[in-house]
Amino acid sequence: xxxxxxxxxxxxxxxxxxxxxxxxxxxxxxxxxxxxxxxxxxxxxxxxxxxxxxxxxxxxxxxxxxxxxxxxxxxxxxxxxxxxxxxxxxxxxxxxxxxxxxxxxxxxxxxxxxxxxxxxxxxxxxxxxxxxxxxxxxxxxxxxxxxxxxxxxxxxxxxxxxxxxxxxxxxxxxxxxxxxxxxxxxxxxxxxxxxxxxxxxxxxxxxxxxxxxxxxxxxxxxxxxxxxxxxxxxxxxxxxxxxxxxxxxxxxxxxxxxxxxxxxxxxxxxxxxxxxxxxxxxxxxxxxxxxxxxxxxxxxxxxxxxx
Amino acid sequence: xxxxxxxxxxxxxxxxxxxxxxxxxxxxxxxxxxxxxxxxxxxxxxxxxxxxxxxxxxxxxxxxxxxxxxxxxxxxxxxxxxxxxxxxxxxxxxxxxxxxxxxxxxxxxxxxxxxxxxxxxxxxxxxxxxxxxxxxxxxxxxxxxxxxxxxxxxxxxxxxxxxxxxxxxxxxxxxxxxxxxxxxxxxxxxxxxxxxxxxxxxxxxxxxxxxxxxxxxxxxxxxxxxxxxxxxxxxxxxxxxxxxxxxxxxxxxxxxxxxxxxxxxxxxxxxxxxxxxxxxxxxxxxxxxxxxxxxxxxxxxxxxxxx
Numbered sequence: 001x002x003x004x005x006x007x008x009x010x011x012x013x014x015x016x017x018x019x020x021x022x023x024x025x026x027x028x029x030x031x032x033x034x035x036x037x038x039x040x041x042x043x044x045x046x047x048x049x050x051x052x053x054x055x056x057x058x059x060x061x062x063x064x065x066x067x068x069x070x071x072x073x074x075x076x077x078x079x080x081x082x083x084x085x086x087x088x089x090x091x092x093x094x095x096x097x098x099x100x101x102x103x104x105x106x107x108x109x110x111x112x113x114x115x116x117x118x119x120x121x122x123x124x125x126x127x128x129x130x131x132x133x134x135x136x137x138x139x140x141x142x143x144x145x146x147x148x149x150x151x152x153x154x155x156x157x158x159x160x161x162x163x164x165x166x167x168x169x170x171x172x173x174x175x176x177x178x179x180x181x182x183x184x185x186x187x188x189x190x191x192x193x194x195x196x197x198x199x200x201x202x203x204x205x206x207x208x209x210x211x212x213x214x215x216x217x218x219x220x221x222x223x224x225x226x227x228x229x230x231x232x233x234x235x236x237x238x239x240x241x242x243x244x245x246x247x248x249x250x251x252x253x254x255x256x257x258x259x260x261x262x263x264x265x266x267x268x269x270x271x272x273x274x275x276x277x278x279x280x281x282x283x284x285x286x287x288x289x290x291x292x293x294x295x296x297x298x299x300x301x302x303x304x305x306x307x
Numbered sequence: 308x309x310x311x312x313x314x315x316x317x318x319x320x321x322x323x324x325x326x327x328x329x330x331x332x333x334x335x336x337x338x339x340x341x342x343x344x345x346x347x348x349x350x351x352x353x354x355x356x357x358x359x360x361x362x363x364x365x366x367x368x369x370x371x372x373x374x375x376x377x378x379x380x381x382x383x384x385x386x387x388x389x390x391x392x393x394x395x396x397x398x399x400x401x402x403x404x405x406x407x408x409x410x411x412x413x414x415x416x417x418x419x420x421x422x423x424x425x426x427x428x429x430x431x432x433x434x435x436x437x438x439x440x441x442x443x444x445x446x447x448x449x450x451x452x453x454x455x456x457x458x459x460x461x462x463x464x465x466x467x468x469x470x471x472x473x474x475x476x477x478x479x480x481x482x483x484x485x486x487x488x489x490x491x492x493x494x495x496x497x498x499x500x501x502x503x504x505x506x507x508x509x510x511x512x513x514x515x516x517x518x519x520x521x522x523x524x525x526x527x528x529x530x531x532x533x534x535x536x537x538x539x540x541x542x543x544x545x546x547x548x549x550x551x552x553x554x555x556x557x558x559x560x561x562x563x564x565x566x567x568x569x570x571x572x573x574x575x576x577x578x579x580x581x582x583x584x585x586x587x588x589x590x591x592x593x594x595x596x597x598x599x600x601x602x603x604x605x606x607x608x609x610x611x612x613x614x
Contacts, residue, residue: 175531175535183448206535207541207542211543224489224532225531225532228480228513229535231515232540233514236543242434
């Protein structure tokens, strides 16, 4: 159980997620057993609907990620990643300490051999109703050209298997349409992408193309600009809400309806939730994790990278 | 005269700008004399309200900036920068070829000694009604730490003298609040900013802080992320407009009401207009140039950098 509103919001979100859970799937709640049982009782929910794995420690949001992960071996994060690694669970999601989630992702389940750097994936809504895959949105603020090229492949696999887009288009987020534009890393990445036979690269895409019908299915960027774009989009949702604007497009910018940001490039399916996740955000984070698990994303990426 | 809708939109915008022009100021129209006179006649505007400088060549939007600037010596861009350099005009604005504008800015009027790299400045609206200064938004996609530090100074001078903010706060656009976050350049810039006695640095600022009351008066970023932020904001204006959302905050994201992006760090006052500037955008670009000229921005920056 992680996040600013744990355990209550986490348990409530998990209960809400049950109704849309594919038959045969089980939700495993990892956390303080007593709190979980008390909360379920107060909601009049039968505990046997879940598997419950008790833990005794908590990684706080302010804890140093790597140190906390190493020292608090009986935290839900450490136990969850251990279960993921040993195959006891097929996917793991938490709204807990993001840094500790990434430590677990990289050092417990490990990066897939051949993957340079894992990435965080965000779904970017299009006003035409579709969604695109943007990566990286926060792990690698300095992404080298070969890393950006590989993001194109990882994002294409995500688009194909999780979103069901047969032959996804890939755009490089840049400051102009021309190939001569951009930072040194982005210019070199353009060259690599243009020569790539593995992805369908369609060229550069600018800030004003995001959210538009011209947006590609996959948007490649470094983790710095991707993170700023994601948080700025979140801000626009907040502005629209605070100004009483009711509009389905702006609603899709609400992280609570998205759920979380999957980590790609590691040997298991992991979704990182927002620290401020409420009940709805947790429910959607779980749905998203189920989708990623059923798409068998980690294995699909492993096959693509090793082929 | 430059821009996709020149000369008509440029002349119309200039006529509209006359009513708010400070007394004693003159607008100089540089372009094809016959077109200018015909257009003014059709609008029943007395040509003597303007100074008219005739030119015979045109730098097209698709022209190679440096080559066109060097070869088309009788274009409005080349003539305008020449007049600016020799002091015949106090400020210069154009919605023409942006690359050629920057060539003129750097190689005709020249970079101020002591300035590492000039920058493009954007005004970012705050939902509380204020505006902040963001730089760079397009010239330097790879900005080194000392360049980012100097942007803080250039932006502070802009905020002080053009926006009238006495002691402007400066934030560094980043992907987290902690000083350990960000790209290598941004982390090093944080260290430099923290030690600086010239600017009031208040720490990092994230994508979701933009447009909010917590936004600093000056936002420092490299030209890559700044350009993406600016164009994405423009996109949100377009989305709001296309969805019939009427809201004064979203209206302030419309580049047509802003006018253009001033260039700071050069020996004269220059404002770069958007290529697709219409009549209203041109009028506001002129107003903005007048403000920058009356603030004596270029000289203020020169004094600050050499002190």
